[in-house]
Amino acid sequence: MAKLNTNSNAYTIIYASVLVIIVAFLLAFVASALKPTQDANVELDKKSQILAALNIRGVEDVAAKYAEVVKSDPIYGADASQGPKAQTGGFAVATKEITPDNRPLYIAEVDGETKVVVPVKGAGLWGGLWGYIAVNADGETVYGTYFSHESETAGLGARIAEQWFQDSFKGKKIFANGSDEIALSVVKKGKEGNLAPENYVDGVTGATLTSNGVNDMIKDCLGLYKDILSINK
Amino acid sequence: MSLFSKENGAVFMGPLNLNNPIAVQVLGICSALAVTSQLKPAIVMGLSVTVITAFSNVIISLIRKTIPNRIRIIVQLVVVAALVTIVSNILKAYVYDVSVQLSVYVGLIITNCILMGRLEAFAMQNGPWESFLDGIGNGLGYAVVLVIVGLIREILGFGTLLDFQIIPDSAYVENGGLYLNNGMMTMPAMALIIVACVIWAHRAYNKDLES
Numbered sequence: 534m535a536k537l538n539t540n541s542n543a544y545t546i547i548y549a550s551v552l553v554i555i556v557a558f559l560l561a562f563v564a565s566a567l568k569p570t571q572d573a574n575v576e577l578d579k580k581s582q583i584l585a586a587l588n589i590r591g592v593e594d595v596a597a598k599y600a601e602v603v604k605s606d607p608i609y610g611a612d613a614s615q616g617p618k619a620q621t622g623g624f625a626v627a628t629k630e631i632t633p634d635n636r637p638l639y640i641a642e643v644d645g646e647t648k649v650v651v652p653v654k655g656a657g658l659w660g661g662l663w664g665y666i667a668v669n670a671d672g673e674t675v676y677g678t679y680f681s682h683e684s685e686t687a688g689l690g691a692r693i694a695e696q697w698f699q700d701s702f703k704g705k706k707i708f709a710n711g712s713d714e715i716a717l718s719v720v721k722k723g724k725e726g727n728l729a730p731e732n733y734v735d736g737v738t739g740a741t742l743t744s745n746g747v748n749d750m751i752k753d754c755l756g757l758y759k760d761i762l763s764i765n766k
Numbered sequence: 767m768s769l770f771s772k773e774n775g776a777v778f779m780g781p782l783n784l785n786n787p788i789a790v791q792v793l794g795i796c797s798a799l800a801v802t803s804q805l806k807p808a809i810v811m812g813l814s815v816t817v818i819t820a821f822s823n824v825i826i827s828l829i830r831k832t833i834p835n836r837i838r839i840i841v842q843l844v845v846v847a848a849l850v851t852i853v854s855n856i857l858k859a860y861v862y863d864v865s866v867q868l869s870v871y872v873g874l875i876i877t878n879c880i881l882m883g884r885l886e887a888f889a890m891q892n893g894p895w896e897s898f899l900d901g902i903g904n905g906l907g908y909a910v911v912l913v914i915v916g917l918i919r920e921i922l923g924f925g926t927l928l929d930f931q932i933i934p935d936s937a938y939v940e941n942g943g944l945y946l947n948n949g950m951m952t953m954p955a956m957a958l959i960i961v962a963c964v965i966w967a968h969r970a971y972n973k974d975l976e977s
Binding site: 537539540544545548549552553556559560563564567570571574575577578687 | 803831832833834835836837840841844845847848851852855856858859860862863866952953954
């Protein structure tokens with residue numbers, strides 16, 4: 534057999550095509566084989582974030598605990614007074630798909646008390662922020678929060694994902710006394726203005742822009758759910 | 767030539783010490799800075815690079831005589847990219863939390879100079895078994911430095927090791943002690959300084975590396 538000329542144009546083109554086709558099939562196979570496991574992981578991660586907002590952290594069996602705690606995940610339409618437009622299915626709505634007429638939330642029961650978990654999303658300094666805020670049945674007292682971020686600065690903005698920051702929201706009031714404006718804020722120390730102590734938490738030192746991002750996220754997203762929260766007020 | 771001959775031993779041990787990709791060749795620094803703020807991602811990253819280097823070396827070595835010379839770099843890239851995508855999918859499926867921490871850096875293994883360097887310099891000229899050893903050696907050489915840096919940064923930056931508390935709670939300022947975690951350690955800049963210290967120590971020990 535004559536030695537193949539590995540430098541000819543035809544050989545090069547055929548070689549490249551065959552290689553790419555083989556690799557494409559291989560990757561497609563791997564991706565579709567692992568997809569169910571990956572999706573399950575993403576779902577589990579979302580469940581553990583919702584549980585974290587309910588101050589349930591570090592549980593072993595997230596799925597079982599979630600099933601035990603979260604009672605329903607209704608979706609509300611544009612008019613909250615008509616009740617939810619769907620009783621379940623809120624979990625499947627990604628936080629970025631939330632619009633005024635498509636508002637999922639989670640009804641949970643912790644120690645016999647009903648809690649409402651509201652998903653929130655916003656923008657930090659470098660990338661997206663998201664989280665969950667659990668509110669007591671009175672519709673205004675924060676029970677717990679969970680925040681995470683895409684790419685905030687490690688050691689500064691990234692600290693919003695730490696528990697001490699999230700715990701500082703516990704017991705705070707969403708609304709200012711008697712008003713229906715969202716008052717809950719994240720402020721720089723000393724810049725509280727005339728906010729009542731139960732309406733603000735301290736921002737993260739050295740991470741003013743990320744803290745402002747959390748502040749705006751709370752204002753925007755809780756504002757979107759204001760009418761639903763006020764039903765129980 | 768036997769499988770574990772002296773030459774093969776040198777191929778394997780070289781990159782672990784005297785020809786270490788990070789400490790001596792100063793390759794792959796970027797990812798060494800990014801993923802070493804804690805030990806666990808550093809270990810997973812080191813293992814991922816080891817697996818990818820070893821297998822891409824073997825694959826390229828097996829097909830090295832058929833690769834058209836003009837597109838050899840592209841062929842190498844395709845093989846590496848395919849392996850990286852597979853590893854990244856496996857991490858997402860089985861160690862999801864680590865894959866979240868490693869984020870884009872798994873994908874960036876494709877651009878890790880260690881891989882392309884080994885493919886071009888070694889796998890294109892040598893048989894599969896030697897190439898495999900070379901890949902494992904270089905991957906582990908990279909992993910060792912990552913683990914050292916991750917170890918130092920996690921202990922000093924978080925007071926933990928693989929999420930276990932190492933520095934006793936009572937030593938912290940908020941509990942009446944005198945100790946504070948060093949926030950600097952969580953920043954990428956400190957990784958650069960620690961890598962430099964590792965290189966310093968390595969050269970001080972191996973005098974003949976000094977030029």
